[in-house]
Amino acid sequence: MQLTTEPAGWPATVTYWLSHAWLGTHVEPGVALDVSGGLIAGVRTGVATPPPGATVLRGLTVPGLANTHSHAFHRALRSTVQVGSGTFWTWRETMYQVAARLTPDSYYELARAVYAEMALAGITAVGEFHYLHHAPGGTPYDNPNAMGEALIAAAGEAGIRITLLDTAYLSAGFGKRPTQYQQPDRHQLRFSDTTADAWAERAALLKGSDHALIGAAVHSVRAVPATQLATVAAWAEERQAPLHVHLSEQTAENDACLAAHGCTPTRLLADHGVLGPRTTGIHNTHLTGEDIALLGSSATGTCMCPTTERDLADGIGPAVALQRAGSPLSLGSDSHAVIDLFEEARAMELDERLRTRARGHWTAAALLRAATVDGHAALGRPEAGVIEPGAPADLATVALDSVRTAGPVPRLAAEAVVFAASAADVRHTVVAGRHIVRDGRHALVEDVPAALASAIAALHR
Structure with missing residues (x-):
């Protein structure tokens, strides 16, 4: 494993010509982007042909996608957990088995391949919900942040x-x-720092950079005692950092919280200062009307993960009501049943159609916003997710001539991409002006499928 502070080779200046670009409200043909120092320096419209020396991105170019919620090691569960039946709780046992086998080196190899798969899917930023901290049995590594x-x-x-x-x-x-919580079981020992103060001390040693921000998370109200929630919230507040939390993913969690505290998980978080505009609740599936009002009035975000929520039979969250109440929506691939933000976006709309038997809850523009602007904001990058001067030069280009996207007139290209395209249709991914995926091939990881296969096989031997 090679630790780096910044990826090598970030270009100083470059010009990209986009045959079609999504500019937040409409599709614009013929757009030239001037990039300097990893930022968009200029946006020129009405450029019918590529300027001399420009790199051509042919298709619909959208801002780079934000995967707000990821557990990288869950990628090793794909297919394995599709055998037989069960619930979230039986799925969790298989997850524990994989978690027990990971080391810093093997996690690096797996995560590198998983993040390369994300780049191939047009994802330029990921929120990694990281709780696999220590060696099996809970012993800290010599470097306590090795993982x-x-x-x-x-x-x-x-x-x-x-x-x-x-x-x-x-x-x-x-x-x-x-005031009484259960001690971590043998699987969870490597997740635990024993107290929130010890967690905060270790987390404070992590160093961020331009490509890596450090945020915080409360795993869930069942995994952090109520008296220690404020410590985590204060750590994030002091650093003005994002704070995420798994919230009401399971009805069993709600029932246990009501029995222990006489209130819902959302109310418990509110009472201990966890909610707020830098906080994002993950899933937010089984909520009361009061819960929705608390989340909305505090501007706490909601990250929907439809492919995981349906894979685990968790349920369909009240995303429409949450957004109307004031909770910004973002999207995540979570357990990586698939890694495809277009599928997450349309699944949010299509699941709501099934629930309500009505169509048209979100436009393509609104779903793209959840996959870009609001997702990046949830990850602590409010300047990202737009194609505008001053924004990071992070882009994803989707083919408009594949079997899934061919046909619609250019002005409807966003609808074609959101409601029909897949990750396989992404042709280019640019991060900070650097061409990471070119013509569907990753520039840094030579053979992503082989890298995935090798890393996953090592965990199942």
């Missing part, structure tokens, strides 16, 4: 940005009294 640093290095080598959401995971669940 987190492996993830940061992996993202750099795959050419994408990362927000490492270092996660407090301290207990196995609620006890019989509000």
Whole structure:
């Protein structure tokens, strides 16, 4: 594993010519982007042909996609957990088995391949919800952040940005009294720092950079005692950092929280200062009307992960009501049942259609916003997710001539991409002006499928 502070080879100046560009409200043909120092320096419209020396991106170019919620090691579960039946709780047992086998080196190899798969899917930034901190049994590594640093290095080598959401995971669940929580079981020992203060001390040693931001996470209300929630929230507030939390993913979590504290998980978080505009609740599936009002009035974000939520049979969250209440929506691939932000975006709309038996809850523009602007904001990069001067030069270009996207007139290219394209249609990915994926091939990881196969096979031997 090679630790780097910045990926090598970031260009100083370059011009890209986009045959079609999504400019937030409409598709614009013939756009030239001047890039300097990794930022968009100029946007020129009405450029019918590529300027001399420009790099051509043919298709629909959108701002780079933001994968707000990821557990990189879950990628090793794909196909394995599709055998048989069960629930989230039975799926979790298989997840524990894979987690127990990871080392800093093997996690680096896996994450590098997973993040390269994301780059191939047009994802330029990922929020890594990271709780796999220590060696099996809970013994800290000599470098207490060896696992987190492996993830940061992996993202750099795959050419994408990362927000490492270092996660407090301290207990196995609620006890019989509000102040009593269950001790971590043998699988969870390597997740736990024992106390929020110890977590904060370790997390403070992590170093960010241009490509890596450091944020925080509360794994869930069952995994962080209520009396220690404020410590995690204060750590994030002091650093003005993103704070994420798994919230009401399971009805069993809600029931246990009600039994222990007499309130919902959302109310518990509100009462301990966790909610707010830099906080994002992951899933937010089983909420009461009061929960929705609390999240919306505090501008707490919601990250929907439809492909995981349906894979685990978790349910369909009230995304429409949350957005109307004031909760910005973002998207994540979570367990990586698939890595495809276009599928996540349309699944949010299509799941709502099934639930309500009505169409048209979000436009293509609104779904693209969740996959870009609001996703990047949830990861601590509010300047990203747009094609405008001053924004990071992070781009994804989707083919408009594949079997899935061919046919519609150019002005409807966004609808074609959101409602029909897949990750396989991404032709180019640019991060900070650097061409990471060119014509469907990754520039830094020579054979992504082979890298995935090798890293995953090593965990199943």
